[in-house]
Amino acid sequence: MNKHTITYRQLFFVIVQTQIGVGILSLPFSLFTIAKIDGWMSLLLAGIFVQFSILAIWKLCERFPQQTIFDILPKIMGGKLGVVFNFLYTLHFLFITVLILILYNNIVSKWIFFQTPGWVIIFTLAMVGVYFISSTPRELARFFMLVTPLLLVLFFFILYAYTDVHFLYILPMGETGFLTILKGSKDAVISLLGFDAALVFLAYTNGTSTKKLKVISFASLCVTLFYCFIIFTTYIFFNPMEIVIVPEPVLYMLKAFSFKIIERTDLIFLSLWVVSVATSFIGYLFVTVKGVQKILSLKHHKKAAPYLGIVVGIIATIPSSKLETLMWSKYIGMTSLILSVFSPILLLLLAAIRNKKEKEVISS
Amino acid sequence: MNQKGLILFCSLFLLSGCWDQSLLSETKLISAGGIDYENDGKVISTVAVPQAIAAESGEENVANQIFSTSGFTARQSRLKLDREVSERLDASKNLVLVFGEKTAKKDIYLLLDVFYRDPKSSLNAKLAITKGKASDVISTKFEETTSSIGVGEYLRDIIRSAEESATVPEENIQSICPLLFDPGQDFALPYLVPRKDVVDVEGIALFSGHKMAGTITGPDAVIYVLLTGEKSTISMATTKKILKGQKENILNYASIKIKKNKRDFKVNVSSDGKISAHIDLKTKVVVTEYPSDKLGDEKVLKKLEKNLSRVMTKDATKIIKQLQEMNSDPFGVGRKVMAFHYPTWKKIKWSEEYPKINFTASVDVEIIGHGIIE
Amino acid sequence: MTFFKKPKKLIKENDQNKVSDTSCELESNVYEPPQTIEDLLKKVREPFSSTEDLRTHWVELASDKRKIALLFIDSIVDKQIIQQQILNPLFEMSKEIDTISFEKVISLDLKKQTDFTKSQELLLLSNTLIFTDDPSCYYSVVTPEKVDRDFTEPENEKVIRGSHEGFIENISSNVALIRKRLKSPKLLVKYFKLGKETHTVVAMIYVENLANPSHVKEVEKRLTSIEADAVMTPGNVEESIEDKPFSPFPQMLSTERPDRVAANLMEGRIALVYDSSPTVNVVPVDFFVFYQSPDDYNTRWILGSFFRFIRLFSFFIAISLPSFYIAIVSFHFEVIPSALVLLMKSSLENIPYPPLFEAMLMELTIELIREASVRLHTKIGSTIAIVGGLVIGDSIVKAGLVSNLMIIVVAVTAIAAYIVPSNEMSGAIRLLRFPLMLAAATLGFLGIVFCFMILFFHLCRLYSFGTPYFAPIAPFHFSDLKDTFFRMPFWKMNTRPKNIRPIKESQDNQTRKWDTDE
Known part of the structure; x- marks a missing residue:
């Protein structure tokens, strides 16, 4: 395992790239439907909640150094139950990858490829994913780091919106009440998912324990702030009455921008956004394939990769209408809330009660 | 397995066709559109399609083809147009959208919905209200348009120069969208008056909610723009x-x-x-x-x-x-x-x-x- | 026959023991030495069967009538040297010669050999063998024929300022060219013989206190493990020892410039010099090494950095411009400004073919012109360029097969592809744009993005002798950016690239010491 370790700096990029994904486009809308113009506060709140989960994940992985969640579960739960939970978690991550594919297909087919059959769009990404996960975490981390500057490009695109914003739209602040804001943060937490990839990637990370925590926590903070910036921008760009009918406000906003050399910036944005989607898809697919490897006790996860890609692709083609997609995202969102956000805390408690702990293996 | 995956991936590309291809050479690009209501409530869409006539020496002449149809909604009339025209009509490069004065006095959003909904539409097209019928502005052969540029470009340029001299506020289809929905703010659009062989930007057409309420013309328009807080x-x-x-x-x-x-x-x-x-x-x-x-x-x-x-x-x-x-x-x-x-x-x-x-x-x-x- | 089966095995063992030229100390007393000089000669000549350029020259010493035989391959020895260094001294000797004086009299290169299995190899390496009446040993003198050309500037790697010397087809001259630039006692040269039949000599050169030992070991391991009958060209070696043979990217730098090699050696890399080839390979390399040209270091650093930018920019242009064009005109013409779109449309209006076909046609035409002009004499080559470039380009537009925009795109792409100062890299780039064009024609921007992702991930997981290929970008080393995207001033470059893990990472002294001491 030591051969493929990543540095704690690389872990930062892994977490950031896994976190930033499909959500970026539709999050302002989904938060607005619940918390109205205070949606950005919901997000900040969600960012704080997520920090607790991160703390739990980190503490859990600290107890079992250099082990992924799939190694840890049997140790906490005991043999048989552990296998069941491994299966459950693998399935959970698998469905997150499926959900990413579904939402990605949804947006791509709505914005650029109206005629292209969904399976083509889905399988293209799935196969790219297969190619990526047949490698090691180190190489993935390098790639994730390589594409991070693209986020800056996205940032500058969105910054351009400030040429035509109405700051008054964000007022009156806090009018919706704390409860609504809290309610909105549930959706926000789901969009911040991706930090749970640390459950696997932490096992490969070098560096002191505190540094790791700092890195994950900081990564999540950066993503939260980035999302918050996007939400805030869309809220002051669009009228509160208008945003309800615009499910992808970011793209819609960019659609109107034109520069001297390019017009329709949304197409450029969308193309770069696909990279972010792909990285979060790849991040989760890697986590899933690690689970599959553990369950089938394969020597190398490479073997399972193509089959996994095909399975994920096929499942993702199932939902056909917008309502079905909504249902899928609702249920998968709910399970991820349980398995990715709450259960690390429970697992940590369980491990503490049973006093399961392992010394660090002296690494060469 | 790696290679197999690669082969599979490549074959995916080869098997796939080009579903969404819309060749530039096989589309007719709309450069200006006009929308009017007919007396019976039908919507008349008029579009100008510039057709470049390539000449050997590199000089190009633009001929404007004007098409016009009516339908119950804006989209329906567009679909009808599409059937009339030899190649695929594409509004993604539309520069100007003109409404007749009478039309603007009814709910303008009902006609704009199609522009907001279509992912390919051009949201940065200029909007303008014209005295009389929009179709007249689009289809009249103006002095300047005949020479080298199409109607759309001509109209966009006169609106742009009016914006520069601060006689009209800077707006496009997207920028009025938040205002259309805002109960606390309205907007104003350029008000065109077609003369014999030119189009004048006479002033601004003011909206109350979704409906046009009146005009401010002449030098007052500059004061209006100053009042909106335009810096310079x-x-x-x-x-x-x-x-x-x-x-x-x-x-x-x-x-x-x-x-x-x-x-x-x-x-x-x-x-x-x-x-x-x-x-x-x-x-x-x-x-x-x-x-x-x-x-x-x-x-x-x-x-x-x-x-x-x-x-x-x-x-x-x-x-x-x-x-x-x-x-x-x-x-x-x-x-x-x-x-x-x-x-x-x-x-x-x-x-x-x-x-x-x-x-x-x-x-x-x-x-x-x-x-x-x- | 046993005599001739053995040597092969011995050579193989040699290789495995990583001992190269100095294999004479190997034990070889497995056979009975023949008794007379004629028998001896016959045995030695036997493996060459009846080749006619293997000559035997008999000398009878005036003093004692002893017979001495000279054996050499006519075609590869310099007879003048034989005359001057062997025959003349022999004739001048009036005294009875014994072994000691024999060695004294004749040439500096004389070596006493006792291992008869080596005779065949020595002959092939332009040695003249001297057999005396002592059957237990013989002598060898290196008498190579000098047919080298001058150290002319390599045609494909010209520079404006800087050394105009280039490697030639002689390994010792090539090593000399490197040594001339690096007069360090730490510069190590190790010889290897590759190819069971061809015995191609390969020299591995590195600076001992810089090159990482693990890389040296790795290169040695891979070189000695080559087991082929013929290793004729550097290409053969490259393909046998590179990490990923299926990658389109070159994993070792090929150059004909000694200054480029010397500079790389000082960064802790290893050079492989081949006999009979002016190409020298440098390992381990990263992607950006291919974008460095010796010219950069001789121009002012601001200008040098500007050129670097242009070259790296050209990488993107060369790979993606045609595919971008295809994607735009067949999927996303919304992105081009409205003033341009009409212009593009009018140029495309009457083209009967889809953009992909149009692009493929033009790209292939360009490749045809290139391929044709490479092989031809310069004068005819320029004719081809004119015919290809001007006539075809102009008339293909007039004929309405290809739009004139496409011609612009293809021309810019072609120029961009040749900006890379490495032929291999340029080839890789030219090849890579075809899949990209296909992807663009099926999925537009999305296809391009996916292709780029795969491309960059491939670069991320590519290694050259264990070092990441895409460093210092992935993994990211900030300090190494000074000689990749930029060419920082000479006095800023005090550290060697981290990526190749040199033993000494930084140099001890300040370059501009006079400046800081004030």
Whole structure:
């Protein structure tokens, strides 16, 4: 395992790239439907909640150094139950990858490829994913780091919106009440998912324990702030009455921008956004394939990769209408809330009660 | 396995066709569109498609093809058009969208919905209202359009130059969208008047909600743009009559160019629920025409400043009065009330309240230059 | 026959023991030495069967009538040297010669050999063998024929300022060229013989206190493990030892410039010099090494950095411009400004073919012109360029097969592809744009993005002798950016690239010491 370790700096990029994904486009809308113009506060709140989960994940992985969640579960739960939970978690991550594919297909087919059959769009990404996960975490981390500057490009695109914003739209602040804001943060937490990839990637990370925590926590903070910036921008760009009918406000906003050399910036944005989607898809697919490897006790996860890609692709083609997609995202969102956000805390408690702990293996 | 995956991936590409291909060479690009209501309520869409006629020497001539159909909705008439035209019609490069005055007086959003909904539509197209029918503006052969550019480009350019001289506010399909939905703010669009072989941007058409409410024309439009808080545009200039009874009529006038415009916009709600609004403009100007000269004298200068301020304040007050009569709130007084006095906002019905509020304006002119002679 | 089966095995063992030229100390007393000089000669000549350029020259010493035989391959020895260094001294000797004086009299290169199995190899390496009446040993003198050309500037790697010397087809001259630039006692040269039949000599050169030992070991391991009958060209070696043979990217730098090699050696890399080839390979390399040209270091650093930018920019242009064009005209023409779109449309209006076909046609035409002009004499080559470039380009537009925009795109792409100062890299780039064009024609921008993702990930997981290929970008080393995207001033470059893990990472002294001491 030591051969493929990543540095704690690389872990930062892994977490950031896994976190930033499909959500970026539709999050302002989904938060607005619940918390109205205070949606950005919901997000900040969600960012704080997520920090607790991160703390739990980190503490859990600290107890079992250099082990992924799939190694840890049997140790906490005991043999048989552990296998069941491994299966459950693998399935959970698998469905997150499926959900990413579904939402990605949804947006791509709505914005650029109206005629292209969904399976083509889905399988293209799935196969790219297969190619990526047949490698090691180190190489993935390098790639994730390589594409991070693209986020800056996205940032500058969105910054351009400030040429035509109405700051008054964000007022009156806090009018919706704390409860609504809290309610909105549930959706926000789901969009911040991706930090749970640390459950696997932490096992490969070098560096002191505190540094790791700092890195994950900081990564999540950066993503939260980035999302918050996007939400805030869309809220002051669009009228509160208008945003309800615009499910992808970011793209819609960019659609109107034109520069001297390019017009329709949304197409450029969308193309770069696909990279972010792909990285979060790849991040989760890697986590899933690690689970599959553990369950089938394969020597190398490479073997399972193509089959996994095909399975994920096929499942993702199932939902056909917008309502079905909504249902899928609702249920998968709910399970991820349980398995990715709450259960690390429970697992940590369980491990503490049973006093399961392992010394660090002296690494060469 | 790696290689197998790669082969699979490659074959995916080869197997796939090009479903969404829309070849540029096989599309007809709409450069300008006009929408009118017919008397029976049907929607008439008129589009101009520039067709470049390539010449050997590299010079190109543009011929405008004009198509027009009617249907029950904007989209339906477009679909009909598509069937009429030899290649695929594409509105993604549309430059201008024109509404007839009569049409604009009905709910404009009903016609715009198709532009907001279509992912391929061009949201940065300019919007304009025209006197008479939009189809006339689109299909008339204007002097300039025949030579080298299409109708769309011509219309866009005249609107753009009007924006630069601050006679119309800068808007496009997307930028009015938030305002269409805003109960606390309205907007204004360029108002075109077709003449024999040119199109004039006469002024602005003001909206109240989704409907056109009236126009402000001529030099007043510049004051309107100043009141919106526009800082300065390339050639924001106006000519004002500041004196009376000079020997030559021309001596009564002074032309200024606005260098810097600062708006202070206050909305107050008194304790008994009375809403009042005040716009205070501080403009720094350069005198570009003043035949009486002697601007080197401080007294003359101060007097000119005072006169200009007085005249412009009067104009501004007049415009605000007009706006209140039209029940059009393009400066967003309502928005301010909503943002800072939310409880009051919830109590009142803005469209009824707006004409009654105490809305004043004052302009303070400061001359910072007067060209290269005194 | 046993005599001739053995040597092969011995050579193989040699290789495995990583001992190269100095294999004479190997034990070889497995056979009975023949008794007479004629027998001896016959045995030695036997493996060459009846080749006619293997000559035997008999000398009879005037003093004692002893017979001495000279054996050499006529075609590869310099007879003048034989005359001057062997025959003349022999004739001048009036005394009876014994072994000691024999060695004294004749040439500096004389070596006493006792291992008869080596005779065959020595002959092939342009040695002249001297057999005396002592059957237990013989002598060898290196008498190579000098047919080298001058150290002319390599045609494909010209520079404006800087050395105009280039490697030639002689390994010892090539090593000399490197040594001339690096007069360090730490410069190590190790010889290997590759190819069971061809015995191609390969020299591995590195600076001992810089090159990472693990890389040296790795290169040695891979070189010695080559087991082929013929290793004729550097290409053969490259393909046998590179990490990923299926990658389109070159994993070792090929250059004909000694200054480029020397500079790389000082960064801790290893050079492989081949006999009979002016190409020298440098390992381990990263992607950006291919974008460095010796010219960069001789121009002012601001200008040098500007050129670097242009070259790296050209990488993107060369790979993606045609595919971008295809994607735009067949999927996303919304992105081009409205003023341009009409222009593009009018140029495309009457083209009967889809953009992909149009692009493929033009790209292939360009490749045809290139391929044709490479092989030809310069004068005819320029004719081809004119015919290809001007005539075809102009008339293909007039004929309405290809739009003139496409011609512009293809021309810019072609120029961009040749900006890379490495032929291999340029080839890789030219090849890579075809899949990209296909992807663009099926999925537009999305296809391009996916292709770029795969491309960059491939670069991320590519290694050259264990070092990441895409460093210092992935993994990211900030300090190494000084000689990749930029060419920082010479006095800023005090550290060697981290990526190749040199033993000494930084140099001890300040370059501009006079400046800081004040």
